[in-house]
Amino acid sequence: MTAVLEVRGLKTHFFTRAGVIKAVDGVDFSLERGEILGLVGESGSGKTVTGFSLLGLVDPPGRIVEGSIRLAGTELVGLAEEAMRRQRGRKIAMIFQDPMMTLNPVLRVDTQMIEAITTHVDISKAAAREKARAALAMVGIPSPDERLKSYPHQFSGGMRQRVAIAIALLNEPDVIIADEPTTALDVTIQAQILAEVQKLAAATGTAFVWITHDLAVVAGLADRLLVMYAGRIVESGPVDEVLASPAHPYTHGLIGSVPSQTRRGQKLRQIPGMTPSLLSLPQGCAFKTRCPRADAACDVMPGLEPVAPGREVRCWHPHPTTPLAAAS
Amino acid sequence: MTTPIIELDGVSKRFVRKLDLAEKLVNLVGGHNTEEVVHAVDGVDLAIQPGEVVGLVGESGCGKSTVGRIVAGILEPSDGTLRYRGRDLASLQGKDARDAQLQVQMIFQDPMSSLNPRMRVAQIVGEAPLVHGLVSRREIGRYVDEMLERVGLDPAFKSRYPHQFSGGQRQRIGIARALAVRPSFLVCDESVAALDVSIQAQVLNLFMDLRTELGLTYLFVSHDLGVIEHLADRVVVMYLGRVVETASTEALFAGAAHPYTQVLLAEVPRIDARRRQFHVIKGEIPSPLDPPPGCHFHPRCPFAFARCSVEQPLLQEVAPGQWAACHLHDEGRQP
Numbered sequence: 001m002t003a004v005l006e007v008r009g010l011k012t013h014f015f016t017r018a019g020v021i022k023a024v025d026g027v028d029f030s031l032e033r034g035e036i037l038g039l040v041g042e043s044g045s046g047k048t049v050t051g052f053s054l055l056g057l058v059d060p061p062g063r064i065v066e067g068s069i070r071l072a073g074t075e076l077v078g079l080a081e082e083a084m085r086r087q088r089g090r091k092i093a094m095i096f097q098d099p100m101m102t103l104n105p106v107l108r109v110d111t112q113m114i115e116a117i118t119t120h121v122d123i124s125k126a127a128a129r130e131k132a133r134a135a136l137a138m139v140g141i142p143s144p145d146e147r148l149k150s151y152p153h154q155f156s157g158g159m160r161q162r163v164a165i166a167i168a169l170l171n172e173p174d175v176i177i178a179d180e181p182t183t184a185l186d187v188t189i190q191a192q193i194l195a196e197v198q199k200l201a202a203a204t205g206t207a208f209v210w211i212t213h214d215l216a217v218v219a220g221l222a223d224r225l226l227v228m229y230a231g232r233i234v235e236s237g238p239v240d241e242v243l244a245s246p247a248h249p250y251t252h253g254l255i256g257s258v259p260s261q262t263r264r265g266q267k268l269r270q271i272p273g274m275t276p277s278l279l280s281l282p283q284g285c286a287f288k289t290r291c292p293r294a295d296a297a298c299d300v301m302p303g304l305e306p307v308a309p310g311r312e313v314r315c316w317h318p319h320p321t322t323p324l325a326a327a328s
Numbered sequence: 329m330t331t332p333i334i335e336l337d338g339v340s341k342r343f344v345r346k347l348d349l350a351e352k353l354v355n356l357v358g359g360h361n362t363e364e365v366v367h368a369v370d371g372v373d374l375a376i377q378p379g380e381v382v383g384l385v386g387e388s389g390c391g392k393s394t395v396g397r398i399v400a401g402i403l404e405p406s407d408g409t410l411r412y413r414g415r416d417l418a419s420l421q422g423k424d425a426r427d428a429q430l431q432v433q434m435i436f437q438d439p440m441s442s443l444n445p446r447m448r449v450a451q452i453v454g455e456a457p458l459v460h461g462l463v464s465r466r467e468i469g470r471y472v473d474e475m476l477e478r479v480g481l482d483p484a485f486k487s488r489y490p491h492q493f494s495g496g497q498r499q500r501i502g503i504a505r506a507l508a509v510r511p512s513f514l515v516c517d518e519s520v521a522a523l524d525v526s527i528q529a530q531v532l533n534l535f536m537d538l539r540t541e542l543g544l545t546y547l548f549v550s551h552d553l554g555v556i557e558h559l560a561d562r563v564v565v566m567y568l569g570r571v572v573e574t575a576s577t578e579a580l581f582a583g584a585a586h587p588y589t590q591v592l593l594a595e596v597p598r599i600d601a602r603r604r605q606f607h608v609i610k611g612e613i614p615s616p617l618d619p620p621p622g623c624h625f626h627p628r629c630p631f632a633f634a635r636c637s638v639e640q641p642l643l644q645e646v647a648p649g650q651w652a653a654c655h656l657h658d659e660g661r662q663p
């Protein structure tokens with residue numbers, strides 16, 4: 001299998017008056033066709049900035065200072081704005097938490113969708129309209145012909161998010177970055193959207209990077225998991241294995257913090273303290289001030305080292321990993 | 329049976345959008361504009377025993393926050409009675425009414441919008457007990473320190489402003505403020521929803537500690553079934569303004585008796601359910617402006633039959649301690 005997206009040593013820094021904020025500080029991963037990659041972290045971990053960097057959407061004072069993003073053979077870092085525009089929407093697309101960030105409130109849905117197609121492909125308006133209709137039907141919007149003529153405010157929140165997904169799918173991109181797209185939705189609506197995404201990834205071969213703070217969502221959806229903390233990946237691996245036997249103490253704490261994992265009425269295994277400010281990260285491992293396993297060795301930043309086939313962890317004292325067959 | 333600490337009896341809340349002048353004028357010349365009425369809460373009965381933790385769940389627009397606000401005394405019910413320790417709150421006057429109000433405190437979802445940004449923490453926490461004469465001006469400093477320590481904040485920070493704290497710390501300030509008037513009942517409206525997972529766990533642990541230390545009773549309003557399952561003794565499920573099921577937490581998660589609860593439980597993403605097939609329930613939550621007749625859930629219900637679209641099902645005991653509002657149980661069928 002060849003990777004459709006290869007990210008190597010990505011660093012996105014923000015140059016503020018208070019100092020340099022290393023929001024993303026050396027991120028590597030690759031994504032295969034049809035794969036759903038869960039990118040998990042808390043506020044300030046750099047997961048959203050990673051997503052924005054992939055699309056070249058980082059605004060000053062931030063910029064990509066180092067690294068490479070190869071999308072189906074094309075290097076995206078340092079690409080001219082005009083060339084980047086041709087990639088964006090056609091080869092790589094994004095779904096935001098708030099669908100109104102994608103949708104223009106004063107244009108009808110069909111106007112917006114047809115424009116998104118004809119910008120990239122030279123086809124007739126009628127053909128573009130037919131493609132737009134098909135995309136709406138694909139994401140499960142009832143009576144797509146009529147809905148094409150609606151304005152965004154005439155849709156409910158869940159339907160609006162479906163329209164945003166349909167727009168992302170219009171040009172059959174290789175990769176879709178989804179940034180917390182179901183966080184604002186109700187449980188039953190979230191389940192509908194997740195079901196559609198699962199079907200679409202399998203049917204179209206589009207790969208997804210699913211950015212979320214909610215481990216439970218990616219547990220049911222993703223193939224592989226990346227856990228970020230303070231701008232770096234601290235653990236990666238197949239979803240089942242990472243969740244069944246997390247190697248990094250942070251992942252361990254994160255899973256322990258999820259209420260349904262603990263017996264009712266018992267105290268949650270909480271992580272002490274809070275996420276450090278990116279302006280004043282401790283020397284060495286960024287997690288060491290909250291980590292029960294930290295010692296003198298942690299004053300030096302550990303590398304992302306393999307611990308099991310397909311699994312990597314950035315820790316001097318990782319938890320032992322059990323292969324899945326033995327664990328279950 | 330002891331007297332419930334809080335009792336709602338047939339409580340309804342209607343929000344009415346009155347006609348503006350233009351619409352009234354149009355009506356005078358033969359227009360047909362009518363007032364829009366949202367039945368946010370429609371005949372809810374709920375009794376909470378002292379020391380109990382009750383979880384109130386439902387999706388957006390189901391009226392769970394409105395119930396929370398009625399219990400906390402922020403909103404007045406349009407119909408029905410609200411009793412505190414057996415006494416009708418509407419009939420209480422003066423000091424009695426104030427005391428009853430103080431006993432029920434609320435903790436909000438967004439601590440930033442519920443803390444005055446221009447007040448220092450010491451003032452935010454200390455103001456209410458001072459005003460209500462619970463603590464003298466001389467002792468207020470020490471009292472605030474004690475409250476802050478109780479919620480896990482360093483009293484050295486008490487002269488800071490809310491914006492100087494992180495989200496989790498701000499939520500702790502909100503909790504300290506509520507505790508400062510020595511309540512016996514806390515209404516928590518999505519109090520951990522805006523927090524990161526690791527911070528959420530810290531605040532949930534704090535709620536559980538406070539429960540044992542102070543013997544508090546909670547009404548925990550949340551859309552997050554994982555949080556409710558962990559915390560609550562009893563769960564109340566609402567859909568479009570009505571209670572559709574209530575049961576002990578164990579019974580509810582072991583086997584829900586209402587089709588809506590079953591759907592809700594099935595669709596909650598769980599960390600131990602890997603790469604599963606998401607089952608899809610049809611349709612969306614109808615607008616509370618125009619709820620479907622009969623059982624509100626019938627347009628989405630997989631088991632709906634003719635009677636469901638005509639007659640509203642009432643809560644009935646389907647198993648000891650488990651109540652559900654569904655016609656299927658009359659027919660002797662299991663949903």
